Amino acid sequence: MxxxxxxxxxxxxxxxxxxxxxxxxIPAGELFSFTVTVVQARLPFFN
Amino acid sequence: xxxxxxxxxxxxxxVNNENISSLADSKIPALRRNIGVVFQDFKLLYNKNSFxxxxxxxxxxxxxxxxxxxxxxxILKDIGLWYKxxxxxxxxxxxxxxxxxxxxxxVTNPSIILxxxxxxxxxxxxxxxxxxxxxxxxxxxxxxxxxxxNLQLLQRHKARIIKLSEGRLET
Numbered sequence: 001m002x003x004x005x006x007x008x009x010x011x012x013x014x015x016x017x018x019x020x021x022x023x024x025x026i027p028a029g030e031l032f033s034f035t036v037t038v039v040q041a042r043l044p045f046f047n
Numbered sequence: 048x049x050x051x052x053x054x055x056x057x058x059x060x061x062v063n064n065e066n067i068s069s070l071a072d073s074k075i076p077a078l079r080r081n082i083g084v085v086f087q088d089f090k091l092l093y094n095k096n097s098f099x100x101x102x103x104x105x106x107x108x109x110x111x112x113x114x115x116x117x118x119x120x121x122i123l124k125d126i127g128l129w130y131k132x133x134x135x136x137x138x139x140x141x142x143x144x145x146x147x148x149x150x151x152x153x154v155t156n157p158s159i160i161l162x163x164x165x166x167x168x169x170x171x172x173x174x175x176x177x178x179x180x181x182x183x184x185x186x187x188x189x190x191x192x193x194x195x196x197n198l199q200l201l202q203r204h205k206a207r208i209i210k211l212s213e214g215r216l217e218t
Contacts, residue, residue, distance in 0.1 A: 001062075001064065001190075002049060002060075002062050002159070002190065002192075003059075003060070003061040004058065004060055005060075005061070006057065006059070007048070007055045007057070007058035007059070007060060008055060008057040008058055009048070009053070009055050009056050010056045014056070017213075018214050019055070019211075019214045020214040020215050021058075021215075022058070022215075022216055023216075024209070024216065026190060026207075027190075028063075028158065028190055029185070029188055029189070029190055030185075030190050030191075030207060031181070031185040031190075031191050031206040031207070032190070032191065032193070032207045033194070033195060033204060033206055033207070033208045033209075034194055034195075034208065034209045034210065034211055035194075035195060035196060035198065035201065035208070035209075035210045035211065
């Protein structure tokens with residue numbers, strides 16, 4: 001069993017949120033996939 | 048995070064009822080022995096043949112020589128690479144290398160397999176073979192978690208699927 005409770009992961013002095021309030025439970029023996037949209041840092045010249 | 052490579056900024060993560068967010072460093076090896084990890088770029092030992100890529104890991108974790116030999120043979124047969132036991136990774140196709148890296152992840156008989164973009168370097172046909180292998184592992188009782196960008200592959204794959212977009216879950 002894997003359980004995430006309100007998991008946050010921030011980088012770059014808390015300016016880049018890689019994970020935000022993740023709550024999920026994966027029971028033992030489950031086949032499970034997740035797709036990912038890559039988190040991209042916002043560079044100043046794009047803003 | 049499940050592997051305790053990094054820790055969350057905030058929140059708790061439980062693996063088999065143990066809070067690994069606050070796990071003592073001394074307990075991390077035991078956690079990792081229970082988790083098999085499969086990487087996109089295989090991370091095989093390129094100076095060792097297929098047999099020794101598995102056998103060597105078994106010996107490192109303390110399996111006796113005779114048992115390691117028997118188990119290595121069994122694992123290579125299970126993934127259909129016994130006939131390539133003497134081949135070095137560079138002489139294997141990308142699909143075969145990935146199957147070998149999955150076999151290596153099974154060495155410790157883990158209850159959890161983390162597959163990080165396991166089909167990222169493979170064509171569609173080999174991706175399906177890898178997916179079938181992961182499904183078989185799951186069928187034998189292990190939890191299998193796979194990250195992928197390959198939406199086409201997911202459409203052929205009946206499992207719980209979530210999307211993580213910019214750090215948030217989209218189910």
